[in-house]
Amino acid sequence: MKKVAALLLVLMMMFGLVACNNQAGENSQQPANSDGGAEETGSVDPGVTIPEADFTLGAVVYSLSDAVPVNVKNQLEAYAEMLNVELTVVVGNGAEGNLQGVESLIQSGVDGIFMMSAEGIDAYLPVMEEAGVYCVLGSTKVLTDSAKELAENSEIFLGQVSFDDEEVMRLLTEAAIADGATEVGLIAPTNVTPNYLGIRKQAVMDILNENGIPYYEGTGSSYFDFAGFTSTLLANYPNLEYYITVTTADSAYAPITLAEMNGKVKLYAANRSDTATQAFEDGTLQAYVAGTEHCAAEFLIMYNYLMGNPLVEDGYVDITSAPLYIDSIETQQQLEEYYNDKILYTADFMLKVDTLEELEAMAEAATLENFVAGTYMDVDVQ
Amino acid sequence: MGTKTKALNAESAQVEAKAQIGKIARVALPYAGLVIAVIFFSIATKGSFLQLDNLTTLINQSFTLILAALGATFIYAHGSLDVSLGSICMMSCISSVLAAVATQSGVVAFLVCLGVSLLCSLIVALISCKLGVVAFVSSLCVSFICQGLAGEMLDTGEIVMPTHIIEAVDRPAVKVIVIVAAIVICYVLFERTKIGVYNKAIGGNAAAAEQSGVNVHKYKILAYVISGVLLGVSSFFLICRISAASTTTGSGLHMDVMLAVILGGMSIRGGPKSNIAAPVIGSLTTYVLSNGLTLMRVDAYYVQFIQGIIFLLIIFCVFDKKKHGALPN
The missing domain is CATH 3.40.50.2300 (Response regulator)
Known part of the structure; x- marks a missing residue:
């Protein structure tokens, strides 16, 4: 009886929410x-x-x-x-x-x-x-x-x-090379896939190969296991200083464990980072591209x-x-104030x-x- | 008969009646949920949900999941967990398209897809049964192997299935025939043959089943064979639907299958209460919900919220945690 009552209550709540959402959608939508x-x-x-x-x-x-x-x-x-x-x-x-x-x-x-x-x-x-x-x-x-x-x-x-994903990765990779990178940790899905991540990865590999700079990759349990890619790189190559990632520096979707990298490496990231200010202050994040x-x-x-x-x-x-090339706390703050959300x-x-x-x-x-x-x-x- | 005895008998009858009602409710709830959802969306969308185009879309969307989940049910019935379904699907799709491009033959492409899926499933089964490795771990290993091989096989990152093969295969009529045949065959195998009966017995108590004379390894391997065949068929139709194979094809399939089976009211711990209708009901419910809520223009956040609530409801109401939970220990 209790289970049936609970079931009915939840069903009523669910349908009520759906009805309210529809009414709200018809009346107005607030900008973000x-x-x-x-x-x-x-x-x-x-x-x-x-x-x-x-x-x-x-x-x-x-x-x-x-x-x-x-x-x-x-x-x-x-x-x-x-x-x-x-x-x-x-x-x-x-x-x-x-x-x-x-x-x-x-x-x-x-x-x-x-x-x-x-x-x-x-x-x-x-x-x-x-x-x-x-x-x-x-x-x-x-x-x-x-x-x-x-x-x-x-x-x-x-x-x-x-x-232009290739242009974005060129900016970041050349910045890392100009900063003195002689070998690079590449945080990307293992396979080159027909999406923006694959395009970006291929672009980085091409530029590094052109410049004769070796790169290393980590391993993960799945396509999006960026945390795994990062952790295995940090563990297997403890002296590796420069890292390039084809995605965000952090996110719920593809976390790359910035905490593990804190102060140890120099990271160049290809997308928005929600903890960029802190990462710039720690000296981990060097640059990323937004927009x-x-x-x-x-x-x-x-x-x-x-x-x-x-x-x-x-x-x-x-x-x-x-x-939008963000390479300092100042530009990060400008992005947050005048652009993000x-x-x-x-x-x-x-x-x-x-x-x-x-x-x-x-x-x-x-x-x-x-x-x-x-x-x-x-x-x-x- | 004394008053006390009468009272005890009455109480006992009441408890038994409640247990029966609870049992019927648990079995009926997934079906009732699907029927209620269909009726609700039919009314809420003013009939759009029941239009032929939309029903065709639902069949197309749920087709591959139903087939894969039907096969996986045999594995879940004996209490194993297979997390390699997505990777095997990917390998099968890639192999199939490579064969199709090389031979321009749909038959060859299908047989390659089936063969790869069967082979990979057998490898999982043999590692688990013959080497004594837990099924979850053996399937994880095969998953890694498939992902690595797929990357080597695909230079371009993606490969497209020839159009003439897609046009021959990706038709609603073909899918209806295949799905009905699959359901009937799986029902017979699961409920009327030793394969299903013994796998359920193994899921209930493997030691007791073995002592009763059941060849546990043989029937577990047969379960993986059936799963491999159905996954192969599912993968072939999937690749004909999405046209191109890449290393992200089939991603997350094992989770979708698991959710479909649980949503259909079957515990993936397996055992005697396993039922072959669960993957069908669960798969349909998944797509009815997402399709119906989209037709109603419900915000994407609410869609996820409602799906989560319904999933919890099913777990709460259907599964008796003392006897058999939804998930393995």
């Missing part, structure tokens, strides 16, 4: 953060008329346990709310997870989907094409030749916005297209966003960016210096 380095950031200007959007959007992120995809989710939701567009975000990891996420979103009736990963694009793009649902890739780009061909021939692939999380450009590609304004006639939009653009600005040239100028202006100065929206828009 309305503070920022610019005036009226993350808000709708009083004089701006937001056109009615008769389409709905979806997004597939790879995790809710990591700061990067969580921030992508928050950013997309904030822009959707700002421009009166309904958005549903689902989690999908790996090729099958992405395909499942796409299928479920298509069934829910979305008109366009943001994808955070190109894994499984050979499967999900044809599904989207058959359903007439549009696709924009954010935080990564099509990586394999077959995927590039697919995207080029697709009528529903609208664009992609991301770093894949803001999705304003991706949002605008999809928004403009579905509002009847395709930014390119044939082919797709391809924007390379500028990496901020909804940077106003509705007025977003509505004005409606050509490819303006979008490219917007991406080019997205530098740390401009965020600090508050001049990142000083782009010539009509």
Whole structure:
């Protein structure tokens, strides 16, 4: 009897939560953060008329346990709310997870989907094409030749916005070499996989090989066992001073045990680090690259297209966003104050960016210096 | 009969009735949960959930998990834990695509997929049974071996299955036939043959089973053979669905299978109460929940929260911790 009562209570709670969530979703969505380095950031200007959007959007992120995809989710939701567009975000990891996420979103009736990963694009793009649902890739780009061909021939692939992963790793690796690295510990999944981690790893290996610098890798119990990769490197190569990782310096998703590295090594990391300030103070973290999380450009590609304004006639939009190179406590603090978790653009600005040239100028202006100065929206828009 | 005796008899009857109701509730709860979820989502989505397109999507999404979980049920029935399912799936997929690219033959690709899966499962079984290594550890070793080999096999990091093979295989009608056949065959094997009966007996008490004349090693190995075959079929359909194989293919499959089996109301400690319906019910419930909540546009955080609550509910209500918990010790 008690078990049945408990079961009923939990079921009521669960369905109640679902109902409340739906009502809340219909009424309003709060931006992630309305503070920022610019005036009226993350808000709708009083004089701006937001056109009615008769389409709905979806997004597939790879995790809710990591700061990067969580921030992508928050950013997309904030822009959707700002421009009166309904958005549903689902989690999908790996090729099958992405395909499942796409299928479920298509069934829910979305008109366009943001994808955070190109894994499984050979499967999900044809599904989207058959359903007439549009696709924009954010935080990564099509990586394999077959995927590039697919995207080029697709009528529903609208664009992609991301770093140049090879450029990011070149920055970090050359910084380590310039600092005196003669051998490097490479923290990366064992296999070179067809995703951003594999691209980054290959780029580091190529640069180190070109410079005749040996590198060593750790072992782990799974693909994402970055803690294992780090621990085994530290144990097997106690004199190794320089480390490069293809992911964050720390995160719930891919922790690399910064505590173990504390003061012993010099680390160069390829993504956002939540404990960067402390790691810089300890002398462990030397540099990392931020900036894949803001999705304003991706949002605008999809928004403009579905509002009847395709930014390119044939082919797709391809924007390379500028990496934000963080190599000191000062720049880390600037990032935290003017960039991290901020909804940077106003509705007025977003509505004005409606050509490819303006979008490219917007991406080019997205530098740390401009965020600090508050001049990142000083782009010539009509 | 004295008053005291009558009272004792009445009390005894009440206790027995309660036990029966509890037993029926435990068995029925996973089924009831699935039915309730389907009804709820059908109403909440104003019929969208039951549209043919969506049901087709559900079949496609749950297909590979159902097959893999059906096979793994034979292993769980005798109380072993196999964490190599994902890695074996990956190896099978990669091998299959390599064979497909080399021969352009779907039949060859399928047979290679099946063969690799069977071989890897047999290796796990033989290490466990013949060398006396705990099944969990032997499966972990095979998992590492597969991951290492896969990296060597794939230069490009990814390899794409030829389109004509995908088009021939990845069809709802084919999947329905395969899944129905798999369920029927597994039901017969699990409930009506010595393979299932003896594996359950081994899960209940291996020593007693052995003393009763059961060849424990033989039937454990047979369980891995069945799992290997079903995992091979599942992997082939998976690779035809996602089109390309990489070293992340099948990642986390062993966890998904374990969750599906538990959600279906079966303890992975195995034993006489193991039932072959659990992986089917659990797999369907998993995908019905995620699909339905997405159709309702529920926030992703709430989706995870609700899935976690339901999982706890099942554990709490279905499994009698004193007799048999959901998980091994």
